[in-house]
Amino acid sequence: MLRYRGIIWLSALAAFVAAPLAAQPVLDATGPRPGHSTHGDAFNEGPRQRAYLMSGVGHVEFPITTTASGAQAFFNQGVAQLHGFWYFEAERSFRQVAALDAQSAMAHWGLAMANINNTRRAKEFIKKAVALKPAASPRERLWIDALAALYSDELKDAKARQKAHIDQLTAISEKFPDDIEAKAFLALKIWMDGEKISPSRPYTEVEKILKPLLAAHPEHPAHHYRVHLWDYRDAKQAVENAAACGPAADGIAHMWHMPGHVYSRLHRYADAAWQQEASARVDHAHTMRDRVLPDQIHNYAHNNEWLTRDLSHVGRVRDAIALAKNMIELPRIPQISKGTNATGSYSVSKTSSHAYGRTHLLALLNNYELWNELIALAQTPYLAPAAKDTEDQVKIAKSLAKAYFSLGRTNEGQQQLALLEKTLALERAKQLPKPAPAPATNAPVNAPAKTATKSPSPTNRQQQLESASAEARTYAALAAGNTTNALAHLAKAKDLSKDELARLHLALGDKTKAEQLALEAVKSATNQIRHLATYIHILQQSGKTQPARDAFQKLREQAAHADLDLPLLARLAPLAKDLDLPADWRAKRIPAADLGPRPPLDSLGPFRWQPSPAPEWSLPDSKGRTLSLAQFRGRPIVLLFYLGAGCPHCVEQLNIFAPANADFAKLGITVIGVSTDTADGLKATFAKTTLGSAFPFPLVSDPSLSAFKSYRAYDDFEQMPLHGTFLIDAEGRVRWQDISYQPFQQVDFLLEEAQRLLSLNKPAAVAPPLAKPAPRFGKPGS
Structure with a gap:
């Protein structure tokens, strides 16, 4: 039964808390800067909050060497998320594996796989996997070597690296013929890179792999790959896979989205819109629940812009307008x-x-x-x-x-x-044209006169x-x-x-x-x-x-x-x-016979994104007074989570925001700094103002990091606070946020964004229903 992707918490999380990847680093001149990972630059970016086991990501089995409780389950989840191109959450799952088992080479292989679109980070992760390879099994070493070949510094030619990677995946598939995941990832890589090596290669080779794989395992998420394979060449070849793709991993938005490509290519816009709306709803449920900005999600904007087009094609213009307005309401990422x-x-x-x-x-x-x-x-x-x-x-x-x-x-x-x-x-x-220059007073009498520059052709801008x-x-x-x-x-x-x-x-x-x-x-x-x-x-x-x-x-x-x-x-x-037709002359639409199971759309999530409620907090300032979120209800605020007076970049951030405090005040916004320091320790921050007096906004103390954790400005894997900036509206909803290894200092953008977001129509407390019921199509005969 689907209901906004249920959460399955396992005892593995308790084990994770008891055995973190690393303790909070000591802030000294030789260690990483506050907020930076102790494991290298690649770990600074990406999700830094713990994973949980999700339902609806598809079923895969990819055994790895580990004795840590729960690590295998999170690894399987990460692989399933990779199959759905849910890279952000796949990285989170693999980070969870590394947190549970710091010696897991395959955890770092997974981190590299999740950064397929970020070569710099992928190379750092696969290097760590190689360093941990001696403790891995022979089979795991093959997987690590195959991916290391793709990022090899020794092979300078990209085609040579891609061929080496495909060749090694082929060897794994042949050595372990029952390994479904080896076949699935080999098919993916041949589709992605095979055409660069040989133009005719992907279609014949991928078909040889995927058709028997999916015939034997019809619920495997590799349906997604066959949809991609035929997307631009002959979409009707993938209609069966389009029907099976979403149900194979109904908690991954992209698995609902991709069939929309097939139906759009075939001019089946109502079916395409259903798929894309399902994708949007799953993304909305996830981002609202887990406090992730929508545009951090791979293909989120692409799905929704295509959905507005397909809604328009079938005349659901009011819904398309509502969605387009909702896209404008979303927090922007500068x-x-x-x-x-x-x-x-x-x-x-x-x-x-x-x-x-x-x-x-x-x-x-x-x-x-x-x-x-x-x-x-x-x-x-x-x-x-x-x-x-x-x-x-x-x-x-x-x-x-x-x-x-x-x-x-x-x-x-x-x-x-x-x-x-x-x-x-x-x-x-x-x-x-620029006028001809006047002749110099000492120019020869017989010197030829310079003519004006020839008039240029109209620019594209002028033509527009x-x-x-x-x-x-x-x-x-x-x-x-x-x-x-x-x-x-x-x-x-x-x-x-x-x-x-x-x-x-x-x-x-x-x-x-x-x-x-x-x-x-x-x-x-x-x-x-x-x-x-x-x-x-x-x-x-x-x-x-x-x-x-x-x-x-x-x-x-x-x-x-x-x-x-x-x-x-x-x-x-x-x-x-x-024609003697009623006022509502529309014909009843009969669902196509080739559609897969379709759950009620409302069970997947809301049609439109809404901001999440800000967690409550109550914290002391340097004078012993207590400030709380409740006190500011009815007024918007900006919270600056900073890592204490000993963090130079944090102090720099406060000194950048201080002169802008008056500009925020004109918008009715109160700025508040939330520090890791004790209440007495706040005095050290006040002493570092560049204004010659105290900061013009209050600072509050959170040495227990309770507010940092509730706002997710905290690295669960390394047990350390992170920099965080939050815009909270008068109704107590988080309208914009930045959580990072470095403090957000682009104050001009935040002023502009705050004015924009707070002047938009106030979002409803609960996502409103569609203007009219969306089409609900079940599998024929169901």
């Missing part, structure tokens, strides 16, 4: 690009949830002509133009111009058009602005009833989709061109209701009643879960009435 943590510039990845959310929210509102919603959201942090991003400003201004002109609010439309024209003029000015301006002017001319100007501007608008072009040509009175474009859009976007609905409307307006009726019957099936209040579909209500 990328510090230059300088130190404190002085470096920062940015947010264009493939982050936040960036994807804004992109898709704007596209949904434009594509479905939800002009009032667009205008309203542009006045909020969801779509307010980014202050430092002129490209974003142009997109918003163009969209707003179209919205205002479409609603007849021409004055406001002209204001947005003026913004576009001003930006375009500035860009054109940058491209003007030209197109955006033309697009907005098209809508302005239509609003004014000037079809001649509208047609002229439309010819210069280069970024319009075919279905929008079709609607505009219909508005211009060219029904033939409109129908042609709409049909082209339908053919290029199989089973996507937006394009088909546009085509039907144009047929209807062109007096082609029977073709419109025939196409409408197809739409009824494709729009089984569509929002009927969308302008695009509401236009078709008269056609439905002519």
Whole structure:
């Protein structure tokens, strides 16, 4: 029975606490800096909080040499998580093995495997595995040698390393023919690297391995690999694996996600959306339960941005909008690009949830002509133009111009058009040729005159602005009833989709061109209701009643879960009435016969992410007063967990935040430092302020580390506190966090992020249900 991935706690954790990997390091000049691992730089990053045994990760057996209670179970779990590409949690599981058995070479092999996307760390981990190899079994040594070959410094050529790795995995598989995991990982590596060695190799060799493996072990998570194998080449080959992938490890989000690739390639968007929604829900349950930022999860943002597209394709636009807004609400993870943590510039990845959310929210509102919603959201942090991003400003201004002109609010439309024209003029000015320099006074009389620099070709930026301006002017001319100007501007608008072009040509009175474009859009976007609905409307307006009726019957099936209040579909209500259909004209969708078992979506987790409640704390300051989280209910706070006055980087962090205290106060935010020092020891921190007086925010004492542990600013494996920075809103929810081996010092980002997050709509205490019931499909006949 599924219910948000149950937790299985074993006595192994008690053994782990009794036998930590290492005691808290002594803070001296020769040892690692506070918060840094005693085992090397590779251990600084990644999860540093203990693992627990999870249900729903799939069943694998990979025996290793160990006498530590529970180590084998965590190792098996880590291998299962590797099969689901859940690398963050796989590393945690292998760290747990190392904590239970510090001499386990295979624990470090697993850590290297979990860092497949981080060569630097993987090399450090496999070196430790090699160093511990003498105590391993002959079989384990083969596994370690195979992975060491992939990261060998002796083989300089990448193809040679990949071939050596595959060859050694092949040898393991042949020597131990009953080893399922050897076959599974060999298939994975041939798929990943085999094509680099021989273009035709992966498909034939992987099929020879996976087909008999899965026939003999139909519940093994290697279904995931066969989905990847055929994803881009021939998706229909993997339909059976798509059905089995999620159920094979239903607690790993990516195992639900990958079948969505198959169904999307086959234009089965409703089935794809179900898979991707299942993936999102599993990720949400995990991140909310274990206090992990969503964008720390491999492929989380990718899954959700694709889900918004597939929801759009089937007309579940309200759900797509809700998800896109939720992606914008997520805490962003800054990328510090230059300088130190404190002085470096920062940015947010264009493939982050936040960036994807804004992109898709704007596209949904434009594509479905939800002009009032667009205008309203542009006045909020969801779509307010980014202050430092002129490209974003142009997109918003163009969209707003179209919205205002479409609603007849021409004055406001002209204001947005003026913004576009001003930006375009500035860009054109940058491209003007420089004037010829004046001749020198001592130049020879017969010296040839220098001509002005030739005018350069328009930049991509200028071309984008030209197109955006033309697009907005098209809508302005239509609003004014000037079809001649509208047609002229439309010819210069280069970024319009075919279905929008079709609607505009219909508005211009060219029904033939409109129908042609709409049909082209339908053919290029199989089973996507937006394009088909546009085509039907144009047929209807062109007096082609029977073709419109025939196409409408197809739409009824494709729009089984569509929002009927969308302008695009509401236009078709008269056609439905002519066909004597009810107001809800959608056809009932019959589940495909090739789907696997599908649990109720609500059992997997919430549709949208919500921030977790902040743990309560009550701690003394240097004057004996007690401060607590409860005291600040109704006011947001920033907590700076620092490692005492003896930590130079911590003191540096406090001195960076001190001058910004007034800026936080303007946002209504109280900054509080939480120290590992005793209450008396706090005085040593106050003495290190660079302001010439005490720090402008309170410091509290937590020598027992109870608050550090409850906020997970603690390395369970090495039994040491970590640096932590937390933004807690007025309702007592953690809206943003950074837990690391080094203190977070990018105060400008945190100010910006705090203002953004706290100005968004307040999240509900419990994840709200979908606007309407999501489709629930069980296995046929179940």
